[in-house]
Amino acid sequence: MESVNNEELLPVLIVDDDPSLQKVLTIGLSHAGCATMVCPSAAKALAVLERGEFRPECILLDIRMPEMSGIDALPLFKKALPNVQVIMLTAMTDIEVGVEAMKSGAFDYLVKPVHRAELVEAIHKASRYRRMQLENEQLVRENREYQKNLEMRIEERTADLFDAYTHLQQTNLDTVKVLAETIEAKDHYTRGHCNRVRMLSTELYRQIDPEETEIETLEYGALLHDIGKIGIPEQLLNKNGRLTDEEHDLFNQHPVIGESILSTVDFFRRCLPIVRNHHERYDGGGYPDGIAGHEIAELVRIVSIADSFDAMTSTRPYRTALPLDFAVSELKKGRGTQFDPVLVDLFVECRVYEVLTVGQSTGPHQP
Secondary structure (H helix, E strand, O other), rough: OOEOOOOEEEEEEOOOOHHHHHHHHHHHHOOOOEEEEEEEEEEHHHHHHHHOOOOOOEEEEEOOOOOOOHHHHHHHHHHOOOOEEEEEOOOOHHHHHHHHHHHOOOOEEEEOOHHHHHHHHHHHHHHHHHHHHHHHHHHHHHHHHHHHHHHHHHHHHHHHHHHHHHHHHHHHHHHHHHHHHHHHHHHHHHHHHHHHHHHHHHHHHHHHHHOOOOOHHHHHHHHHHHHHHOOOOOHHHHOOOOOOOHHHHHHHHHHHHHHHHHOOHHHHHHHHHHHHHHHOOOOOOOOOOOHHHHHHHHHHHHHHHHHHHHHHOEEOOOOOOOOHHHHHHHHHHHOOEEEEEEHHHHHOOOOHHHHOOOOOOOEOOOO
């Protein structure tokens, strides 16, 4: 083996068993600014590379050699140094083999006898291609690292935004609960009613839509469905006895009053149908609009069932709380007339009302 050690020269590994060609190539490439190392066999060349004795930018590999041909050695060189380009040296009779070698990963092939200018040009092309590959790989690594860092920043930002949104949701819900409590401050018999209606409504809604796409609108609407009672005289809300026709008409204005109060705030626009129509009946006999069936929005039909159930199982000025079994039977009686029959069946079959008794006594709700 012969070698020239000069880091400023272009390093080329010559793998050829012909001593005369070894000498010609070494002299020619040295004059062309290349640092060469010569190995008479592929096995010795692979051993040199494995020990790290020489780091070529290009390999000149003879096709016809004893023990291991250049064709057999090519994949081993590519595996050992993936970015180093291999130029095959072939006789006139092996041109087709040289072409096949290029299909297998060789950069180029040259036919012996090799002209120095052609050889030097091929080596420099291989070197430029190798460096371009390395630059591309570096760019790919940098892009991957940038993408990784960007994804991490996006994840962190998304988590921050999600936390902020969750906090905002909770703040909004707490604010709405305070509004609901202002309603119940006028009517102590319904204290906790709005929140229980929210719990019953959301539990029923989850049986329909596990993804909870409209859960926020439903929660706000359920909590605020009775906000219009702010406009009803306190003595009427707490009257112990039957209401006169005139009092009924006045009391029945609370859905419209509630809608009017909330319509001035964009944040509450989505839940306005719940506030206005929670006293509509499935058969069209409700108020204030007398709409029926699926003219009544699904969220409204859900709140209607929850509202009626909690009203029956809570103590009111004119009666004590009704037993749970009785309230369930009343819901069943009202399916198709007062209530959406499908929703009533879900409410009963899924025992939605049990959401109110988790961690509590199973008796009727008291003020």
